[in-house]
Amino acid sequence: MAAAGDGPWLDEAAGRLVRPFTISNGRTRPTxxxxxxxxxMATGVTPLGHPVPEHALALDLCRAPISVAEVAAHLKLPAAVTKxxxxxxxxxxxxxxKPPEFHHNRTDRALLEAVLDGLRRQL
Structure with a gap:
């Protein structure tokens, strides 16, 4: 029996019923x-052909701008399959x-060191 909200691909006891790379037809490299x-972000264009259910779920998630990592997390798929x-x-x-904004601006080293120091204090 599928867990609530997980759809037919997951089973409470057995886990994932379909291997993730089956969803992408074994493809591991995005174009x-x-x-x-x-x-x-979704453009409003309807995909042609016979997309897998995850295509529709991804499009639904992408109604507003969202990161690739967030889509992967919501779909419960590896990042490679999601890409x-x-x-x-x-x-x-x-x-x-579009690429993330920080690709155009160098990250401030002092900021990164402050974040690292904060993380170390938490451990």
Missing amino acids: HAFDLMSQV VLLSDLVDCGALTT
Whole structure:
């Protein structure tokens, strides 16, 4: 029996019923270079063909800008599989993407060191 909200791909006792790479037809390399922080957003174009259910779920998540990492987390799929699915949607015009903002601005080393110090204090 599937856990509530997990759909037919997950089973409470057995776990995932379908291997993640089955969803992407065994493909492991996306056609677009996504960073985990890349933003994706639905364009309103309906994908042609016979998309897997995860394509529809991803499109639903992408009604507003969302990161690739967030889509992977919501779909409960590895990032590599999610990137392939999102690439399919970009290829057919159903999604648009842009790199994360910090690619254009160097991260302040002092800020990173302050975050690291804070994390160390928590441990």
